[in-house]
Amino acid sequence: MNKVLKIVLTWLPSFVIVLIYIANGLDKILNPNQTGKVIANSTIMTVTGIFLLISVLLFLYHKTLVIGTTFLALYMTFIVFVHMYKGKPYEVTVLIVIATIFAAYLRKPVLFHK
Template sequence: MKAKPILISILIYLPSVLLAVFYVPTALDKLLDPHQTGKIVQSSAVMLTAGIFILTGLALFYYHKTMLWGVTMLSLYMLPVIGIHLYKGKPAEVLMLILMSTLFAAYIRKPEVFERN
C-alpha cells in the first residue's frame, strides 16, 4: 500500500526534474562560453547574468516555498527568448512548449497557488 504515495510523489515531481534537462545546459552554456557569436546581445556580461539568472530561478523553482518566484524568473527569461526567436524567424514552438511545461510543472506541484478566491 505504500507504493501508491511514492508513485504519486514521483509523478508530481517528474515534470519538474525533466525541466532541468533544458535549463541546466542552457545556463551552463551561457556561463562557460559567454563570448558567443550570432546572438542579438553579444555582451559577455549579459550572457553571464542570464546564466546566473536561469540557475537561480531553477533553484528557487525546486524549493517548495519559493517555487512561485522561480517560475516567475524562468518565465521572465523565456518570454524574451521566444520574442527573439520570432523576430529572427527561427522556430519558437519548442520554446513555447518548455514555457508551458514550466507552468504546468508548477501547477502540478502546488495547484493551490493558481486558484482564485
Template sequence: MQLKDPLKLCLKWLPSVMLLLFYLPNAWDKITNAGQTDKVIANEAVMIATGIFLLLAVVLFMYPKTILWGTALLALYMSCIVVIHMIKGKPHELTLLLVVGTVFAAYIRAPQNLT
C-alpha cells in the same frame, strides 16, 4: 497502497526534473561559454549575468516555498526567448512549449501557490 505514494511523488516531480535537465545545461553554457557570437547579445557580461539569472530562477523554482517566484522568472526569460525567436524567424514553438511546461510543472507540484 504502498506503491501509490512513491508513484504519486515521482509523477509530481517528473515534469520539473525534465525542465531542470533543459534549464541547467543552458545556464551552465551561458556562464562557461559566454563568448558566443551567434547570439542576439554578444556581450560576455550579459551572457554570464543571464546564466546566473537562470541558475537563480531554477533554484527558486525547485524550492517549494519560492516556486511562484521561480516560475515567474523562468516564464519571463522563456517569453523573451520566444519573442527573439519570432523576430529572427526561427522556430518558436518549442520555446513556447517550455513556457507552458514550466507553468504546468509548477502547478502540478504546488497548485495552492498558483491559484
C-alpha cells in the same frame, strides 16, 4: 507504493524542465562568447546564466516556487520573442514556457485556484 509513485510523477516534469534550464544556464556561463546572439556581450551572457541557475533553485524550493516559475517563464517568453524577431522556429520555446507553468501547477496546484 501509490504515494511514492504520486511524488515521482509530480516531480518528473519539474526535473525535465530543470535539466533544460540548467543546460542553458551552464552553456551561457561556460561559453559566454557565443556568436549569432542578439546580445553578444560575454558579461551579459554570464549574468544571464547565473540568473537562470538561481531561478532554477528558486523553482525547486517549495516556498519560492512562484518566484522561480515567474523568472523562468518570463526569461523563456523573452526568448520566444527573440526567436520570432530573428525568424527562427519558436514553437519549442513556447512549449517550454507552458511546461514550466504546468510543472509548477503539478507541484502546487493551490496557487492556481481561488
